[in-house]
Amino acid sequence: MKINTNNKVSPENTVCPGPVDLWSPNRRGFMQAGMGGFLSLFFAEWLGTTSRANAQDTPKNVRPKSCILLWMNGGPSHLETFDPKPGTATGGSTTAIKTRVPGMEIAMGFPQVAEVADKLAILRGMTSKEGNHQRAQYLMHTGYAPNPTIVHPSLGAWVNEELGVTSADLPNFVSISGPSLGAGFLGVQYAPFVIQNPNQSPQNIAYARNVTAERFGMRQNGLNFLEQGFQNETQDAKVKGHREVYSKAVRMMHSPRLKAFDVKEEPMAIQQAYGNTNFGKGCLMARRLIESGVRFVEVVQDGWDTHKDNFNRTTKLLSGVDPAMATLIKDLSERNLLDSTLVIWMGEFGRTPRINANEGRDHYPQAWNVALAGGGVRPGVYGATNETGEKVVDKPIMVPDLFATVATLLGMKPDKTFVSPIGRPISITEKGKAIPELIGG
8 A cells, every 4th residue: 555645746757857845854754654654554543444335425416526637747738739730830740630529629649539529628728937847746736836835735635625535435535657746734644545556456455464353453452542642742733644544544454445446347348448558547447436436536647748759759648648538538427427527637837839959849838738527617618829839819827727717616615725734824726716617517
């Protein structure tokens, strides 16, 4: 089992890291020590968790909103995805294809997505000021620019806190092929559960060798006694979060829903439709988890930092993303889950319209795109760039407004505030306003 307790995009997923340090040393040291104990003891506050197997069930005819974030790590070019400019000096070799929606064209690498375009809201007016990978990844996960005085929660952590079921027997926030950013000041109990390999179910679920359920319970009782005393003495919120993490881990160990992580249980035709790639398996796992009550799943596709050989590399990346994304949307729709599940496709920024000497595109936060589907979003194209894709000329969208829109679609209040450990009120969005035209589809 692996639970992400830090607030940093993994170094291997960050090609051009910036100067901002997103680690929280005190919490990291605290949790590293705790995780060592977890691997040998799997301790928590209590056992007897199988009775909670249905904790994520919801009342009849009422299904809370959930979210799947398809994260394109490295920054995908808008000109090779949802805003192609064929026949122009900046368009390169990318051509446009028609979609199911009359007048809506997207890049040639999305033939299957084109068939579900009637369910897409394509936001072509995204713009920001963050052109550094690490800073932009932080911005697009939290809605805030990095600040040395505070670590903000990621969107997944907000959803976990706002919509998650505290007593759930599966994690409310799962990161596949991640990790995603963590929970910041909300506490480690809202951080993502990380699955690095979607071809494998969570590891270290069974009891250790020669440990029976009775012995396991005795160990838990002893450790619970020690931790309760420590919590009473220190009154430290991190201790409470630490204990909640392990309680969740034990509930998960005994959950009959663990099979949601096993994509091999799906019919072969479904597995093949998503594609035989880690991203395809991750999207299939995401659907299974959402169906089982998980509130937020992030699936990461790395490799979009195309400073060199942009066109060939993008074609290869899209060959895996296209079938997975299209099948995910169709699958959710056929299972009556799309209306309650918001799918977000995005990266940290776009890439330069100008093609460099290495047939690549460089970082470009001035103009780029995001795609949404389901969750009550109104389909269609919103915003536009000019004929070369260099600047937004219609309906620019700042990141706080995107986050406010996403929060509203998920049934959260964008202006709801939380108090950070230093007493600072922080809202889900930094003065963002939801975009009315995108809500109510």
